Amino acid sequence: MLEIKHTLCPLCSVGCGLNVIINDGEIVGTFPYKRHPVNAGKNCLNGRKSIECYQNKFEKAIVSKTEVDIEKAIDEVSMVLNSADNSEVSIICSGNNDLEEIEAINEFGKSKNYNIAFYADDLKDFSDVASYDEVASAGKVFVIGNLLYENPLIGRRIVHAKQNGAKIYACGKTEESVTFNIADETSNSTVGEFLENNHGNIDEESVIVFNYVDSQDDLEKIETLNCKCLPVFSKSNSKGAFAIVKSKSSDELFELLDNTKVLLVFNDDIVDELDFDFGKISKIISFAPCSNKTTEISDIVVPIKTWLEKDGSFVNDMGETQMFTAAVESDALSEIEIIEKLRG
Numbered sequence: 100m101l102e103i104k105h106t107l108c109p110l111c112s113v114g115c116g117l118n119v120i121i122n123d124g125e126i127v128g129t130f131p132y133k134r135h136p137v138n139a140g141k142n143c144l145n146g147r148k149s150i151e152c153y154q155n156k157f158e159k160a161i162v163s164k165t166e167v168d169i170e171k172a173i174d175e176v177s178m179v180l181n182s183a184d185n186s187e188v189s190i191i192c193s194g195n196n197d198l199e200e201i202e203a204i205n206e207f208g209k210s211k212n213y214n215i216a217f218y219a220d221d222l223k224d225f226s227d228v229a230s231y232d233e234v235a236s237a238g239k240v241f242v243i244g245n246l247l248y249e250n251p252l253i254g255r256r257i258v259h260a261k262q263n264g265a266k267i268y269a270c271g272k273t274e275e276s277v278t279f280n281i282a283d284e285t286s287n288s289t290v291g292e293f294l295e296n297n298h299g300n301i302d303e304e305s306v307i308v309f310n311y312v313d314s315q316d317d318l319e320k321i322e323t324l325n326c327k328c329l330p331v332f333s334k335s336n337s338k339g340a341f342a343i344v345k346s347k348s349s350d351e352l353f354e355l356l357d358n359t360k361v362l363l364v365f366n367d368d369i370v371d372e373l374d375f376d377f378g379k380i381s382k383i384i385s386f387a388p389c390s391n392k393t394t395e396i397s398d399i400v401v402p403i404k405t406w407l408e409k410d411g412s413f414v415n416d417m418g419e420t421q422m423f424t425a426a427v428e429s430d431a432l433s434e435i436e437i438i439e440k441l442r443g
């Protein structure tokens with residue numbers, strides 16, 4: 100029997116709605132979620148492919164490259180943690196986790212005095228951000244990053260702004276940026292130079308939309324400007340994670356990892372994101388729904404539910420909390436259930 104169920108796209112922080120097509124209890128495809136206020140029936144290719152993680156999810160846990168039952172893997176994790184010096188254990192959680200999971204991971208880490216952090220693309224939380232409608236109605240939009248390609252449903256608001264008469268100023272790392280195609284002015288300069296060159300041009304009618312900066316100084320500059328801004332994160336719940344766990348820049352994470360012997364990675368692919376020699380860490384333990392570069396080098400991989408198999412909530416870039424419910428039933432354990440087992 101075919102069914103269609105509503106959920107959220109987990110692949111960036113824009114927070115688009117997504118419909119999944121279910122055939123006899125198995126998710127077989129995606130379908131536009133027409134009435135969702137963020138994306139009104141449109142999903143980018145990444146969003147449409149988001150179900151691949153569910154379709155390729157781990158069926159077994161892995162210990163030292165060998166498949167084992169999940170209970171055995173959890174016992175192994177407990178043994179590693181019990182024999183470690185707690186000050187040398189670090190937890191990295193991420194905006195891939197929903198709010199309830201981040202709360203549970205944070206409480207677990209604090210109760211054991213482990214180090215705990217999450218990585219938010221070297222960006223930070225801004226308390227007063229532009230809404231998506233404010234982007235679409237801005238007089239000038241300063242775009243840092245290839246948002247039309249990387250976050251297309253924010254890119255759509257930038258296109259709407261252009262159609263409404265706004266001037267678009269785009270800064271990007273390459274000449275090939277798709278965003279450059281609709282911009283009135285383009286720049287391949289550093290973010291600092293882009294902000295400096297446009298300083299006199301940025302006013303109350305402007306919005307700065309960005310998905311990267313070159314340094315923490317750039318974030319401070321943006322904060323002092325007389326306009327609204329909208330940081331766009333690579334993970335669905337980074338905005339929600341800020342309120343619970345202290346984020347760390349890549350430099351701060353390098354320092355933490357240098358002093359880490361046991362690393363617990365909750366639903367993240369930090370190996371893909373940071374240019375660090377992870378071979379220096381004695382034990383890496385991943386809690387992940389499907390394979391990624393971090394699970395490939397992990398000593399222990401504990402499978403967790405995909406977002407399609409659980410209830411939860413993500414906070415999107417505008418700061419709106421959106422709830423989702425399980426689209427399918429599953430025997431897999433959630434991160435919260437695994438943490439309860441680790442607590443003993």
Ligand code: SF4
Nearest residue numbers: 108110111115143146
């Ligand atoms: S823009 Fe982001 S949230 Fe929207 S469909 Fe694409 S990846 Fe998913």
